[in-house]
Structure formats: structure tokens, C-alpha cells
Amino acid sequence: xxxxxxxxxxxxxxxxxxxxxxxxxxxxxxxxxxxxxxxxxxxxxxxxxxxxxxxxxxxxxxxxxxxxxxxxxxxxxxxxxxxxxxxxxxxxxxxxxxxxxxxxxxxxxxxxxxxxxxxxxxxxxxxxxxxxxxxxxxxxxxxxxxxxxxxxxxxxxxxxxxxxxxxxxxxxxxxxxxxxxxxxxxxxxxxxxxxxxxxxxxxxxxxxxxxxxxxxxxxxxxxxxxxxxxxxxxxxxxxxxxxxxxxxxxxxxxxxxxxxxxxxxxxxxxxxxxxxxxxxxxxxxxxxxxxxxxxxxxxxxxxxxxxxxxxxxxxxxxxxxxxxxxxxxxxxxxxxxxxxxxxxx
Numbered sequence: 498x499x500x501x502x503x504x505x506x507x508x509x510x511x512x513x514x515x516x517x518x519x520x521x522x523x524x525x526x527x528x529x530x531x532x533x534x535x536x537x538x539x540x541x542x543x544x545x546x547x548x549x550x551x552x553x554x555x556x557x558x559x560x561x562x563x564x565x566x567x568x569x570x571x572x573x574x575x576x577x578x579x580x581x582x583x584x585x586x587x588x589x590x591x592x593x594x595x596x597x598x599x600x601x602x603x604x605x606x607x608x609x610x611x612x613x614x615x616x617x618x619x620x621x622x623x624x625x626x627x628x629x630x631x632x633x634x635x636x637x638x639x640x641x642x643x644x645x646x647x648x649x650x651x652x653x654x655x656x657x658x659x660x661x662x663x664x665x666x667x668x669x670x671x672x673x674x675x676x677x678x679x680x681x682x683x684x685x686x687x688x689x690x691x692x693x694x695x696x697x698x699x700x701x702x703x704x705x706x707x708x709x710x711x712x713x714x715x716x717x718x719x720x721x722x723x724x725x726x727x728x729x730x731x732x733x734x735x736x737x738x739x740x741x742x743x744x745x746x747x748x749x750x751x752x753x754x755x756x757x758x759x760x761x762x763x764x765x766x767x768x769x770x771x772x773x774x775x776x777x778x779x780x781x782x783x784x785x786x787x788x789x790x791x792x793x794x795x796x797x798x799x800x801x802x803x804x805x806x807x808x809x810x811x812x813x814x815x816x817x818x819x820x821x822x823x824x825x826x827x828x829x830x831x832x833x834x835x836x837x838x839x840x841x842x
Contacts, residue, residue: 501530501531502530502531503530505528506528506529506530506531507525507528507529507530508529508530508531508532508533509525509529509531509532509533510532510533510534510535511532511533511534511535511536511539512534514532514535514539514542514543519542519545519546519549522542522543522546523546523549523550525546526543526546526547526550527550536562537562537563537565537566540556540563540565540566541565541566541569543566544556544566544569544570545569548571551681553571553572553678553681554570554571554572555570555571555572555573555574555600556569556570556572556573556574557574557575557576557597557600558573558574558575558576558580558584559575559576559579559580559581559584560580560581560584561581561583561584563575563584564581564583564584564587567584567587567588568587572589572590573587573588573589573590574588574589574590574591574592574600575587575588575590575591575592576591576592576595577591577592577593577594577595578593578594578595579595580595590603601674604674605669605673605674608669608673608674608676609667609668609669609673612667612669612670612673612766613664613665613666613667613669614665614685615685615690615766616664616667616763616764616765616766617661617664617665618685618686618690619690619693619694619763619766620657620660620661620664620756620759620760620763621657621661622686622694623693623694623697623698623701624652624657624701624756625653625657626694626698627697627698627701627702627705627752627755628644628649628652628752630698630702631643631644631701631702631705631706631748631752632644634702634706635706635709638732639732640709640713640731640732641713641741641744641745642745643705643706643709643744643745643748643749644745644748644749644752645745645749645805645806647804647805647806648745648749648805648806651795651805652749652752652753652756655788655791655792656752656753656756656757656788656792657756659784659785659787659788660756660757660760660781660784660785660788661760662780662784663760663778663780663781663783663784663785664760664763664764664781666778666780667764667765667778668777668778670765670766670767670768670773671768671772671773672768689766689836692832693829693832696828696829696832697759697825697828697829699828700824700825700828700829701752701755701756701759701824701825703824704751704752704755704821704822704824704825705748705751705752705755705821706748707821708747708748708751708817708818708821709744709745709747709748709751710728710731710744711744711747711817712741712743712744712745712746712747712748712814713731713741713744714731715743715744716741716743716744717731742806742807742808743808743814745806745807746796746806746807746808746810746814747810747814747817747818749796749805749807750792750796750810750818750822751818751821751822753788753792754792754818754819754822755821755822755824755825755826757785757788757789758822758823758825758826759825759826759829760781760784760785761775761781761785761826762826762829762830762833763829764778764781765833766833766836767833767836767837767840768833769830769833769834770830795807796808796809796810797809
């Protein structure tokens with residue numbers, strides 16, 4: 498009547514369990530929905546059989562006879578009102594309201610916390626790998642450093658730090674309880690995250706180096722008439738001792754905005770930004786807003802400019818910077834689209 502049994506499910510009694518060895522029970526437990534008239538020993542065997550099949554087992558109980566199985570399970574749950582002291586002391590979790598719905602809420606909150614940890618890790622890893630690749634490729638090409646040491650410090654402390662903390666208070670995807678449980682041995686940086694790291698590293702590196710290259714090109718145009726391929730001209734030019742403050746500022750602002758814009762898209766691993774709501778995380782608004790204000794101060798306040806090696810950006814430079822800064826966020830949304838297609842969501 499309550500839907501506990503589905504078509505094909507089996508029911509076994511304690512007497513039948515007595516006739517089964519552990520190997521047989523491990524097979525039978527896969528298709529059994531109900532075990533009736535069982536003893537404390539039977540409960541422990543059922544828990545062991547489920548764990549043999551690599552399941553994460555939760556055991557709920559209230560009485561003294563439930564305590565051994567509660568202790569043996571991965572997660573022991575005891576009733577806080579009707580439960581005995583022995584059961585409560587043995588359990589990992591105690592339901593203060595004796596409501597099984599609280600277990601569902603706990604599972605949901607656990608999934609949200611784990612997902613937020615993954616978002617936090619992905620956001621910081623992709624940002625830092627991109628910073629390394631930007632410096633590495635520019636140095637390899639013989640170009641000036643696109644970012645100074647203090648700019649990198651600013652990016653890691655302010656631009657990365659504040660949005661990353663805001664990701665920790667995300668409410669979670671609307672369908673988080675419909676997603677399949679992850680494997681017990683699945684690492685935080687799994688296959689889909691590795692693919693995302695590759696995409697984001699390429700997108701951010703290309704966007705920042707492109708903005709930096711535009712700044713270098715305009716620097717050269719101010720001093721001479723360029724002939725031939727501008728990219729070749731930039732690479733062959735002798736940049737030793739040349740102050741490329743304008744190009745560095747463009748690279749710095751582009752990377753800062755890349756990470757701030759992308760912080761919105763990282764709020765879900767699969768759902769699009771528009772389905773979860775752009776402004777649904779108030780902490781993210783504060784984090785990004787504060788970071789943008791501080792960024793504008795760094796590039797516009799005269800006494801801060803020499804410290805951070807920045808200068809006022811013209812309208813043309815702002816157009817290039819904002820345009821390239823949107824590339825990683827767009828790439829993230831495209832990546833999530835293909836993830837949804839692959840998983841049929």
C-alpha cells in the first residue's frame with residue numbers, strides 16, 4: 498500500500514536468512530526490498546552483505562537490539578525521542594524529531610556541501626592554472642610578463658578569494674536529489690572536472706594573452722608604422738627595457754574580469770546560469786561587486802597606479818578587455834551544455 502515493494506522485488510524472512518551463507522545473501526540482497534522477522538544478528542549480516550556490494554549503508558534504529566547493526570553500518574542513525582541511550586551513543590547521527598524526512602534533508606544538505614566544495618576547488622584550480630600558463634607562454638614567446646608579482650597576489654587574495662568564499666553558500670542545483678549517488682572511490686577532481694579545467698585554462702589563457710597582445714600592438718603602433726603580420730612583429734620585437742604598462746593593465750583587468758564573470762557560471766556544475774538565477778546568491782553579488790570596486794580603484798586612483806603598475810583604460814581598451822573577459826564564462830556555459838547532453842539531463 499505504501500509502495501515499499503516494486504515489481505520484481507523479493508521479500509525474505511529471518512528463517513530463510515538462516516539457510517543462506519554469506520555469499521548467497523550477498524547475491525539475494527541485490528533484489529530484496531524487505532527482510533521480515535529478523536534478529537539482531539540478521540541485521541548485521543544484511544549490513545555486511547550490502548557493504549560487500551559496495552553500497553553505502555545507513556542503519557536506523559531505536560532499541561538496544563539495533564545497536565550492533567547501527568555500529569556496523571557506514572552511517573548509524575538513532576531515534577532521539579524514542580531511542581534508547583545505547584542506540585543514541587552508538588549512532589553517528591541522532592534524529593531529534595524522530596522524523597525520517599530529516600534523513601532526506603541531511604542527505605540533501607550533504608550533497609550541497611560536497612558540490613560546493615567541488616565548485617570551490619574547480620574555480621581556484623582553473624584560475625591558478627590559467628595564471629601559470631599565461632606567464633609561462635608569454636615568457637616562452639619572449640614577451641614581457643603580462644602580470645606583475647603584486648598583480649598576481651591581488652588576483653589570488655581578492656579576485657579569486659571573495660567569489661570562491663561565496664560559492665561555499667550556494668543553495669545547490671534544483672535537481673540535486675534526482676542525481677545518482679557518486680561512487681565511493683570517485684575523487685573530487687573527476688573526469689568532468691578535468692575536462693572543465695582544460696577548457697577553462699585554454700579559454701582564460703587565450704583571452705588574457707589576446708588582450709595583452711592587443712595592448713602591445715597599440716604600443717607599437719604609437720611609435721612606428723607596422724608592416725606585415727602584426728603577431729610576427731610583436732614576437733620579433735625587442736621588448737627589453739620597454740615599459741608596457743598599458744598592455745599589462747589590459748591583461749590584469751581582463752584576467753580579473755574573467756574570474757569574476759566566470760564565478761557566476763561555476764555556481765552549478767551542470768545547470769545553466771539562467772536556470773539557477775543570476776542573482777539568486779546574494780553573497781556572490783557582494784563578493785563580485787566589492788572585487789569590481791576595488792579593481793576600479795587600483796587602476797584609476799593615481800597613488801595606487803605606480804604600486805600596481807596600472808593606468809587609466811581608454812574606451813577602446815575597455816571594449817577589448819570586457820569582450821575577451823566574457824570568453825571563459827561563455828566557454829563554461831557551452832561545456833555545461835555538452836555535459837547535460839551527455840548525461841541526458
